[in-house]
Amino acid sequence: MKFKKGIAMVLAVFLMVTLFGCGAAETGKEGDSGDKTIKVGVASQWMKEQVYRDVQVGAEAKAKELGMNLEWQTCDGNAEKELEIVNNYITRDFDVLIIEPVNPETSTPMMEAAQAAGIPVINLEAEVKGGDGAAVRITCDFEAIGAANAQRFIDKWGADKPANVVILAGTKTDDVAQAVTRGYHDVLDKNPQIKIVQEEWHNNWDRQLAMNTMQNVLARGDKVDAVFSNNDGMGIGAVRAAEEAGVKDQILFFSMDHDKDAVQEMKAGTKYTTVDKSSHVSGERLMEAAYAIATGADVPYDEEVNGVKTWYTPFRFTSWEDLSVSKEVYPDMF
Secondary structure (H helix, E strand, C coil), X not given: CHHHHHHHHHHHXXXXXXXXXXXXXXXXXXXXXXXXXXXXXXXXXXXXXHHHHHHHHHHHHHHHHHCCEEEEEECCCCHHHHHHHHHHHHHCCCCEEEECCCCHHHHHHHHHHHHHCCCCEEEECCCCCCCCCCCEEEECCXXXXXXXXXHHHHHHHCCCCCEEEEEEECCCCCHHHHHHHHHHHHHHCCCCCEEEEEEEECHHHCHHHHHHHHHHHHHCCCCCCXXXXXXXXXXXXXXXXXXXXXXXXXXXXXXXXCCHHHHHHHHCCCCEEEEECCHHHHHHHHHHHHHHHHHCCCCCCCEEECCEEEEECCCEEEECCECHHHHXXXXXXX
16 A cells, blocks of 8 residues: 555656646746746837837847747827836736837836836837836937938038928927937038028827928928928828929938838939838847846947947938838838
């Protein structure tokens, strides 16, 4: 009887070990360290333009490569909804959070909640505030982008030739919109022959609102030589307004994001220039940073800005005159 009882106990222990092993395989892969799969939650502003989807695609590919679980939710510009998303990630015990705040000022409760839960935060583009700050911020040098766009216009137009320009800026409280617009002024303000006939901020970087602004400028009879937009959504809105007024071919358009509808305009011959922000690379870096933070490795970065490690994604131009970058990014369109 004792012998049989001993066998039964061994079998019971074996069964428990087997079941435990199966449970671990179902809830997450086992890495070299034996830890469960790293869970990363993203709370983003929007998915309404192609650029946002490109960042997500890059992140998903890198997360799969690194064996991480990635969940991506957008709040559609609603700050309260974004806080709910973040709180849900915290409740579900995610390892790393990535936040692209609707408004830097409304990011404070999200940061404080994450800090209280001991969950590190990666900041995507628009600045987060509150708590001890983000572990790293992944963004572009947006002031440099704005300045480069303005200088590109000066070089093409002529250094001493007078011009009337329109600036279509994004949400005024968004530090990305502020930085891009500051970059425009860094160059344009040094060229007194350039007159800014209209500078307007547009809530939620809205395409229709930007189109309305451009319609109003043209309706009052102002001649416009160039338009500088904080994103392609607003840039295409300006193109549509100029097209309606029959002056599209007389205007140079400068923007950023490199969305597919901008590529369509450039292919059609619209005098449009945009900045490719390496969106796929941005998504990949989000996951690389998350993996480094979760595993205790050093996080790559270029410099510290206001005490936050900042990792800049590269940018490059594409235009109706040279679509080589567009052909690389969107080969299916050619």
